[in-house]
Amino acid sequence: MKVTVVGAGAVGASCAEYIAIKNFASEVVILDIKEGFAEGKAMDLMQCASLNGFDTKITGVTNDYSKTADSDICVITSGIPRKPGMTREELIGINAGIVKNVSTSLLEHSPNMILIVVSNPMDTMTYLAHKATGMPKNRIIGMGGALDSARFKYRLAEALGAPISDVDGMVVGGHSDTGMVPLTSHATRNSIKVSEFLSEERLEQVAADTKVGGATLTKLLGTSAWYAPGAAVSGMVQAIACDTKKIFPCSTFLEGEYGLNDICIGVPVVLGKNGIEEIVDIPLSDAEKAHMQASAEGVTKTNGLLDL
Numbered sequence: 001m002k003v004t005v006v007g008a009g010a011v012g013a014s015c016a017e018y019i020a021i022k023n024f025a026s027e028v029v030i031l032d033i034k035e036g037f038a039e040g041k042a043m044d045l046m047q048c049a050s051l052n053g054f055d056t057k058i059t060g061v062t063n064d065y066s067k068t069a070d071s072d073i074c075v076i077t078s079g080i081p082r083k084p085g086m087t088r089e090e091l092i093g094i095n096a097g098i099v100k101n102v103s104t105s106l107l108e109h110s111p112n113m114i115l116i117v118v119s120n121p122m123d124t125m126t127y128l129a130h131k132a133t134g135m136p137k138n139r140i141i142g143m144g145g146a147l148d149s150a151r152f153k154y155r156l157a158e159a160l161g162a163p164i165s166d167v168d169g170m171v172v173g174g175h176s177d178t179g180m181v182p183l184t185s186h187a188t189r190n191s192i193k194v195s196e197f198l199s200e201e202r203l204e205q206v207a208a209d210t211k212v213g214g215a216t217l218t219k220l221l222g223t224s225a226w227y228a229p230g231a232a233v234s235g236m237v238q239a240i241a242c243d244t245k246k247i248f249p250c251s252t253f254l255e256g257e258y259g260l261n262d263i264c265i266g267v268p269v270v271l272g273k274n275g276i277e278e279i280v281d282i283p284l285s286d287a288e289k290a291h292m293q294a295s296a297e298g299v300t301k302t303n304g305l306l307d308l
Contacts, residue, residue, distance in 0.1 A: 001024065001025045001026055001027075001072050001073075001241045002025070002026065002027045002028075002029070002070060002071045002072050002073075003019055003025045003027070003028050003029070003071060003072065003073045003074070003075070003237060003241070004028075004029045004030075004031060004068040004071040004073075004074045004075065004106065004110070004113075005019075005028065005029070005030050005031070005074075005075045005077060006031045006032075006068075006074065006075065006076050006077065006078050006102050006106070007031075007032060007076065007077035007078030007079070007118075007119075008030050008031070008032035008034070008037050008038040008041045008060065009032075009077065009078075009226075010223075010224075010226035011077045011118060011224065011226045011229045011230055011233075012030060012032075012041075012075075012077040012078070012230075013030070013041045013045070013226075013230075014226045014227055014229065014230025014231070015075055015077060015118075015229075015230045015233045015234060015237075016028050016030050016041070016042075016045060016058060017045055017048075017230065018230050018231050018233075018234035019056070019233075019234045019237055019238070020045060020048075020049075020052075020054050020056040020058055021052050021054050022054075022234060022238055023053075023054045023055060023056060024238055024241050024242055025056050025237075025241060026056065026057065027056065027057045027058075027059065028056055028057070028058045028059070029058075029059050029060075029061060029067055029068050029071065030042050030058065030059070030060045030061070031060075031061050031062075031063065031064070031065070031067070031068060032060075032062065032063070032078070033062070033063050033078075034062070035062050036062065037060075037062070038060035038061055038062060039060035039061070039062065040060065041060055042058045042059055042060030043060065045058045046058050065105045065106065065108065065109050066109060068106060068109050068110060069109040069110060070109070070110055071106070071109075071110040071113050072110075072112075072113065072114065072241065073113060073114045073115075073116065073237050073240055073241065074106045074110060074113045074114070074115050074116070075115075075116045075118060075233055075237065076099055076102050076103065076106075076115070076116070076117050076118060076119055076125075076129075077118045077119060077229075077233075078098050078099075078102055078119060079091065079094065079095035079098045079099065079119040079120065079125075084218055084219045084222060091119075091120050091121060092121055092124060092302065092305050092306070095119050095120060095121075095125060096124075096125070096128055096306055096307070098119065099117065099119050099125045099128055099129060099132075100128060100129075100132045103115060103117075103128075103129045103132050103133050104132055104133060107133050107135065113139070114139045114140075114141070114240055114274075114275040115129060115133075115135065115139060115140045115141065116141050116142075116143055116233060116236060116237065117129055117140070117141070117142045117143065117251070118143045118229060118233060120175075120224075121175070121176065121302055122142050122143060122144045122175040122251060123142055123144065123174050123175055123176075123179075123251045123263075123264050123265050123266070123299045123302070124264075124299065124302045124303050124305075124306065125142070126140060126141070126142035126251045126252075126253075126264040127253070127263065127264040127299075127303050127306075128306055128308070130253050130264065131306075131308050137252065137253040137255075137276070138274055138275045138276040138277070139274075139275045139276075140252075140253065140264075140275075141236065141250045141251065141252060141269075141271075141275060141276060142175070142250055142251025142252070142264055142266070143175075143229070143232055143233055143236065143250065143251070144174075144175025144250075144251055144266055145170070145171055145172060145175065145248065145249030145250050145251065145266035145267075145268075146232040146233075146235060146236055146248045146249065146250060147175075147228055147229050147232040148171035148175060148180050148182075148210065148213070148249070148266070149169060149170050149171045149248075149249055150228055150231070150232060151171075151210050151213035151214075151228070152169045152170070152171050152182045152187070152206070152207075152210045153167045153168065153169050155206045155209045155210050155213075156169050156187055156189075156194060156206055159198055159202055159203075159205075159206050160189055160194065160197055160198065162189055166189050166190045167187070167188070167189055167194075168187065168188050169182065169183065169184075169186070169187035169188070169194075170182075170183050170186060170187075170249050170268060171183065171210060171249060171266065172249050172265075172266045172267055172268065172292065173265060173266055173291065173292055173295035173296075174265055174266065174295040174296070174298055174299045175251065175266060176295075176298065176299075177211055177212050177214070177215055178211070178295075178298060179294075179295035179298050179299060180210060180211045180295070181288055181291045181292050181295055182206070182207040182210045182211070183282075183284070183288060184203045184204075184206070184207055185284075185285050185288065186282070235248070236248055236250070236271060239271040239272070240271050240272065240273065240275060241273075243272045243273040244271070244272065245270050245271070245272045245277065246270070246271055247268050247269065247270055247271075247280060248268070248269060248271055249266045249267060249268050249269070250266060250267075250269050250271070250276070251264045251265055251266050252264060252265075252266075252267060252269055252276055252279060254267070254279075257279050257281065258281070258292065259293075260296050263296055263299055263300060263303070264299070265295065265296055265299055267279055267280070268280040268282060
């Protein structure tokens with residue numbers, strides 16, 4: 001199993017590290033345009049191998065896509081990260097050109113790859129990858145929902161005063177501060193609805209805190225977060241590589257599902273060896289349906305800024 005991560009910055013390096021530590025891939029290639037940067041990250045990570053007990057080979061390359069040939073899964077993290085006060089949508093001008101070039105270059109050398117898009121604005125970049133490559137919809141996946149759901153569960157556990165292993169919850173919709181739809185109606189603590197423990201007002205606060213999870217971290221860190229995004233990607237990569245059939249909320253191309261067409265947006269999917277094995281239809285409350293529709297309208301508006 002060969003995995004390529006494009007972008008050796010904090011998010012890309014975290015992806016590579018978590019994938020390697022889980023020890024399911026034979027090789028991870030990190031590619032970056034900055035001379036020697038990916039090579040240095042790869043060497044540093046390989047020097048962790050004996051300490052962290054993994055056998056995955058990590059290789060770094062500077063802008064040489066031939067070294068990514070025959071990758072099973074490719075991850076695009078490259079692009080400029082957010083700065084405090086920036087929205088994800090404001091990154092579109094620069095990141096669109098990067099994602100288009102990277103996705104087509106990867107496809108040239110790995111025609112059977114499954115592609116995971118992390119670059120922001122993520123739903124629009126996933127949509128762009130579809131249009132640029134013409135790959136089947138099941139083989140292009142946007143990461144956002146997996147990360148947003150992890151942040152949702154963190155906030156739920158915090159509000160409940162419960163261990164996070166007791167909590168389950170999901171975020172669908174667009175990966176943006178206004179587009180996320182935390183499904184409080186489906187969230188549970190050890191199979192019991194969280195509404196049995198938390199007031200409606202407290203749940204609304206949990207949802208609000210979840211939506212600005214990325215912006216909160218950007219303000220604190222001065223740039224985008226990287227540990228949780230890297231962990232989210234590694235979980236998705238592992239589900240595909242090991243054919244686990246786990247359900248993740250991911251940005252996927254919709255053709256009528258959830259009443260939406262010609263858009264990439266976060267919905268629950270089953271991940272396995274073929275990428276997206278199934279789009280899972282779950283019931284939404286009237287409020288959640290309205291939020292999902294508003295989220296889709298926002299993503300469509302951002303997609304309109306693309307030069308396709």
